[in-house]
Amino acid sequence: MTQTDRTPVLSLRDVHKSFGPVEVLHGVDLDLHAGEVLALIGENGAGKSTAMKCLAGYQAPTSGEVRVDGTPVRFSSLHDGELAGIVLIHQEFNLAEQLTVEQNVFLGRELRRGPLLDRAEMRRRTADYLARVKCDVDPGARVASLSNSQKQMVEIAKALGRDARVLVMDEPTAVLTRREADILFEQVDALRAEGTAVLFTSHKLGEVKQIADRVAVMRDGEVVRTGDAARMSEDEMATAMVGRDVSDLYPAKPGLAADAPILLRVEGLDVPGQAHGIDLQLRAGEILGLAGLVGSGRTEAMEGLCGLRPARARRIEIGGEEVRIRKPADALDKGLVYLTEDRKLKGLLLGKGMRENLTLASLARYGTFIDRDAEDVALTEAIREFDIRAGRRDALVGNLSGGNQQKLLLAKVMQSGPRILIVDEPTRGIDIGTKQQIYAYLRRLAAEGYGIVLVSSEMQEIIGLSDRVLVMRQGRIAGEVTGEAIGEDAIVRHAMGVAARVEAA
Amino acid sequence: MTSTTEGAPTRGWKLPPMGVLGPILALIALIVLGAAMNPSFLAYANITNVLARSAFIGIIAVGMTFVITAGGLDLSVGSMAAFIAGLMILVMNAALPTLGVGVPIILLGMAVALVAGLLAGLLNGFLITTLGIEAFIVTLGTMGIYRSLVTWLADGGTLSLDFGLRTFYRPVYFDGILGVSWPIIVFALVVIAGEVLMGRMRFGRHCAATGSNEQVAHYSNVDVNRTRLATYAMLGVLVGVATIMYVPRLGSASASTGVLWELEAIAAVIIGGTVLKGGFGRVWGTVIGVLILSLIDNILNLTDLVSPYLNGAIQGVIIILAVILQRESRAKD
Structure with missing residues (x-):
């Protein structure tokens, strides 16, 4: 490391952060130096976002220090962070869509002359900021009319307007095309030259190599490795991100009977704009992992399969019989159910009780009246079966803990009596004990002859539970990993698109 | 949160929360007040009168309860009623030479009202669900359209039912069974059907789920668009039913027929405890809401304590109070 002699602009020292009983950061140290770009990489759930939020003052650490220029500070609000020159750009833009670029840039700190807004000056300065990020947008244009990359630039212009010394970006390229990303990187270069410290997260290791000076790798709430980007290969980065033994969190895999019948066969499934030419087979008793990065089209493909969004398929067979699935009811009729990844927004009615939620998808079973x-x-x-701990039977579902909500959601999809279960992120944001219960339950279902597709971003979960793994990348199946070969390395390489290169080398 | 969930459902009776009790208490208070102020308040004639007049808004408000519960809104019902009334009168007058005065022509008029209501409701629902336009905008638009159409049909004046027909049709409003007039009977039937539909059948659950969270409903095998469309269609049919009851009362329709009915219906729904942004609705609450609004009007007319011209102001206060009370009871949950 080249910068150790200088005082970092912003740093975390032994930062712990807990949400309720769950600790998600276990003593994180991070340094951001002026004129340096730091890439923070790690699997989903490794704690990157939380670390960033602690840095920017969105969340206060449970213990440990945030230091600005070497001095411990305690941000009591987001505003304090901004005053210290730290600007966080969210993955979902924080712009008021119906306001103009200029109004957004000066939102909350409008310039005034007397009681009136000094629009001329604000417009002049906005044009100046935009010119600095080489963004050819009219300050008077409405944000809603801009493209994603332009919005990203407006966010950066806004940061300039706040004299940001530290710019923190959460997956800035996730919504950008390759070309738009290149434009962004030019701006990041310019900011670095001006002495701004930049931290960003990304799942695309190629661009990490391209733009970052240093890389910090997080895993399970800790920084496991930092180093110069130039001296770390993409492969080393991927290896550092993974590499932990699978504990007994996962039930034993009994192995699949050779003559297990095929329950589900999908050929040429297309979900417009999201997934293309998906083929898959699922046997009775099998847990099929569907891995891939966020945005690789896993969820969209499975939702398309279940009739939850528009999709076409060349052929779908369930239990050897060709079926057509146009709407969710068709899938349910055939014993195919989908457990959504987003239990709060798509899975459960938070303002209702458990009873209404449990039976909502299968009300027909409870009679006309x-x-x-x-x-x-x-x-x-x-x-009883799912060990739901709600305290009171009539508790609102919104008041249950995440783990209990997830169990209720699982109970709900089981209500319709499925044969094939597609579970999407079945353990997102829940504690380890509940995870174990859910894993055991899924394995038990498989043993009873159900077919299960497990969509997950948690590599450990995919590895620990799957009998076979399909890896998706950019809307297509990029590879399949079976049996003993199921490991983080193989999956990550397929997901990152480095498998071919590694094999060729 | 304790570590387990009680094993058996609780069957014990406890005092319902303020959100449930509030509207009932308000209604009782109004009845007591009315009886204390004017002895004729509790007379048979007055009660029948209040109920019969409540029936139009009430029938519409039951339909509105479903629309609002499913997360929608319909501002067009007042002008829709006026338009349907106008249409009914025109068709019946036109058919008079062929059909003559008798039951068939009344049935024809009724069929016209029901079909027109269904079509108008389907149109609103189609624009809102299939084309995805905001309910407020769509029904604001159709509200203007129907109001203008009835004015045009009446050429700015009044459409009157043929005198002979009117005499024949009158009993539909003024007669009844065992002293209970038809509008009250029909209102009661609509309420009972609505309550069962909302509380005991799939459709009611689907409405509440749709209004509560459209995404969750979609992922739970609820056809969100069809549910929404059905609520508007049902409301349209109920507007037709209300119009069938209304036309024999005056035997005419004009540009001022049904003015502000939509707001009265919405107010009744909200006073009754249905949540304006959807997700929770109760039909019996709507009935209480309708009765509260009618009783205020009636009491002001029977007593000279407050000018009847202030009726609107008092109703306005009641609506705002009702919502404040509901919010507080929810905050305590």
Whole structure:
């Protein structure tokens, strides 16, 4: 490391952060230096976002220090962070769509002359900031009319307007095309030359190599490796991101019977703009992992398969019989259910009770006039089977813990009596104990002859649970990993698109 | 949060929360107040009168309860009623020479009202669900369209039902069974059907799920668009039913027929405890809301304590109070 002699502009020292009983950062140290670009990489759930939020003052560390120019500070609000010159750019833009570029850049700190807004001056300065990031946008244009890369530039112009000394960007290129990303990197170069410290996260190791001076790799809430970007190969980065033994968190894999019948066969599934030419086979008793980066089209492909979004397929067979699935009800009829990755926004009605939620997707089973006693019996059953700990039976679902919500969601999809279960991020944001229960439950279902597709961004989960893994990349199946070969290395390489290169080397 | 969930459902009776009790208490208070101020308040004639007049708004408000519960809104019902009334009168007058005065022509008029209501509701629903335009905008538009159409049909004046027909049709509003007039009977039937549909059937659950979170509903095998469309279609049919009851009362329709009915219906729904942004609705609450609004009007007319011209102001206060009370009871949950 070349910068150790200088005092970092912004640093984290032994930062711990807990949400409730769950600690997600276990003593993180990070240094950001003026005129340096630091890339923060790691798997989903490694703690990157939380670390960034602590840096920018969005969240206060549970213990440990945030230092600005070597002096410990305590940001009591986001505003304090901005005053210290730290600007965080979210993955989802923080712009008011209906306001103009100029109004956004000066939002909350409008310039005034007397009681009136000094629009001429604001416009002049906005034009100046935009020119500095080489963004050819009219300051009077509405943000809603801009492209994603232009919005990204406006965010950066806004940061310039706040005299940012530190710019923190959460996956800035996730929404950008290759060309737009290159434009962004030119601006990052310019900012670096001006002495701004830049931190960004990315899943694209290629661009990390391209733009970053230093790389910090996070895993399980810790920084496991830092180093010069120039001296780390993409492969080393991927290896550092992964590489932890699978513990007994996962149930043993009994192995699949050779004559297990094929439950689901999909040929040539297309979800416009999201996934193309997806082929897959699922046997009874099998847990098929579907891995890939966020945005690789896994969720979209599975939602398309289940009729939840427009999709076409050359052929879909369930239990050897060709089926057409145009709407969710078709999938349910054929015993195919999808457990959504987003339990709060797509899975459960948070303002309703457990009973209404449990039976919503399969109300037809409870008669023309809904049999509430039968519903109550079903709820009692679900509470027992899934060990749902809600305190009160009539508790609103929004008041349950994430783990209990997830169990209820699982109970809900099981209500319709499926044969094939597609579970998308079944353990996102829940504690380890509940994870273990869910893993055990899924394995038990498989043992009973169900077919299970496990979509997950958590590499460990994919490896620990899957009998076979398909890896998606940019909307296509990039590779398949089976049996003993299932490991982080193989999966990450397929997901990052470096597999071919490594094999060729 | 304790570590387990109670094993069996609780069957014990406890005092319902303020959100449930509030509208009922308000209604009781109004009845007591009315009875104390004027002895004729509780007379048979007055009660029948209040209920019969409540029936139009009430029938529409039951439909509105479903629309709002599913996360929608319909501003067009007042002008829709006026337009349907105008259409009904025109068709019946035109058919008079062929059909003559009798039951068939009344049935024809009724069919016209129901079909027109269904079509108008489907149009609103189609524009809102299939084309994805905001309910507020669509129904603001159709509100203007129907109002203008009825004015045009009446050529700026009044459309009157043929005198002979009117005499024949009158009993539909003024007669009834065992002293209960038809509008009250129909209102009661609509309420019972609505309550069962909302509380005991799939459609009600689907409405609440749609209004509560469209995404969750979609992922839970609820056809969100069809549910929404059905609520508007149902409301349209109920507007037709209300119009069937309304036309024999005056035997005419004009540009001022049904003015502000939409707001009264929405107000009744909200006072009754249905959540304006959707996700939760109760039909019996709407009935109480309708009765509260009618009783205020009635009490002001029967007593000279406050000018009846202030009716609107008092209703406005009640609506705002109702929502404040509901919010507080929810905050305590």
